[in-house]
Amino acid sequence: MKAQEQRAGATAVAPAQPGSTPAQPGPAPALVRLTGVEKVYRTQRIETLALGGVHLDVAAGEFISVMGPSGSGKSTLLNIIGLLDAPTGGVVALDGEEIRFGSDRRLARLRNLNIGFIFQTFHLIGDLDVLDNVELPLLYRGLSGGWRRMMARAALERVGLAARTHHFPSQLSGGQQQRVAIARAIVGNPRLLLADEPTGNLDSRMGEEVMELLHRLNREEGTTIVMVTHDQRWADTTQRIVRLFDGRQVA
């Protein structure tokens, strides 16, 4: 699907007020809603604006990409959506619920249940085999070993790597490693997948494989995906592109 670019501030759904719900009937409430989100890094001498006044709604089932030059705040935005980093201003709401960034434990729980991450450098744990890597998010759900292994195998099947369960990451190609990372991200059936340049370390053929997989997850399983990418080709395949420049949302 060709991406439809949006002008700054012209988001599909009106920004939510903290603690409020959209007033007018319309599309389903956004799965992710950022309202005036900003991130400023402060040291004793200088302040650096990483993100300023970002309004963004991501509807359930959407596949959007975030683009911008290096240092434009793409990863910061993704980290804030993924509850890995706290904004210095504005409101982040997940599934209509405003997020309070105070408790690490609560944030960890929210991430565990709702969000899957795919990183550019895969970030697989080299000391664990494929199955153990994929099981990882389930460890923090208190599931039994049998359930964990069953779910991990199912996730590996979904990414076409069922035959590689006992390989170690170093024994796999880059594309295979990224597919393992995707299996890990989807094993707990999160509602939101955040992918930070998932094809950035892959050649074009492997990149294509990974993109096909992401589209399949979005199309067939309704997984909501927010993907940061530098590559216009891949961004064009998503439903919407959000553009950032110097921390500001420009499209």
Next chain:
Amino acid sequence: MLGNIIKIGFRVLMRRKFFAAVSLSCISFTLVVLTVLVALLDHAVAPLPPENHLDRTLRLTSVEMSGPDNRTSGNPGYAFLDRYVRTLPGVEAVSILSEQATAVSYVGEQRVECKLKRTDGDFWRILRFRFLEGGPFSAQDDHDANPVAVINAATRHRLLGDGAPAVGQSIDLGGRSFRVVGVVENVPADRAIAFSDIWVPIGTSPSQQYRSEFMHGFQAMVLAKDRRDFPRLKEEFQQRLLRVELPDPQAYDSMRGALLTSYEQLPSELLGARPGESRLGQFIGLLGVGMLLFMLLPTMNLVSINMSRIYERSSEIGVRKAFGASPATLVRQFVLENVLLCLVGGAIGLVVSLFILNWIGHTGLVPYARFTLNVRVFAGALVLAVFFGVLSGVYPAWRMSRLHPVAALQIH
């Protein structure tokens, strides 16, 4: 979860074999020293045969008499023990025994020195020696001053040889002949009360002067019916000390001392306490501080190794946090990994300790002692290993669990 932690802990350990060897050596050495200490301490104070009733036994090994210008302390005398301890009400048995002396005997032309204790009939009721031959002498033997003796296996070997039965044979002690009535297993020398080579009745003492002495030469064991009687017996003894009739009231007007358990007695002796003072609390405190100080250096070493090892895993920490691990979960994981490492080190240490204890036993440093790793020592070593693991694992784990997930992922 535990399986996962064991798996990754092992793989991380194997990733840097040199670090692993340094860590394990450091842990093993520390735990070897501590385990050997625990084993020696256990051997000295645990309820081992013949001190089977240690949990019901009180001892009086030192007293102090003082007056306006005089003070004397040491072992109590027979007269004092006979009058104020042997008559304690509601006890199962009271035994009076002499301090250890050296008896000289001759086998042909060869001079043989043996340790000798004089004791009474109740001694054999309170301490349950294993008799290899014959049996103990009785209270009647003591009363009648019969020249009978119980000897240990080593003395039988040295004085009588291993051929014919020892019971019924005579041994010469300081020019006097004693008939052997029993042979017991050797008791290690660190069991101060029970240890000796030869036991003879008190009544066979060369002089009867001991019967009138308040100080010096003897000690007592009191076997209570129940350990819950200890407070009552201790209090009753203190009351008796207040009313004690001292032989020379002009020179001495008070006496102090206390019935102590074996656990209280050892610290008092080691810390040079005055008679009657229990230094158990102070001893435990000093032991704890000593162990902590001893563990401090290897702990710091291990903390530093752990810091660098965990820092190498910052990417993993970032990933785990991203996928839902809370700081507390990560602390648990890293501490547990470290405890497992320490348990491996502890297991190696335990095996090495076994050899060292065996070697100490063979040096004859403590006569007749055979140091072993029993369940108590094993449990002690286990506790030490876990404690060491927690001590050296908590700080690095806490530091790394505070790592911001974004920063942790970027370090990679």
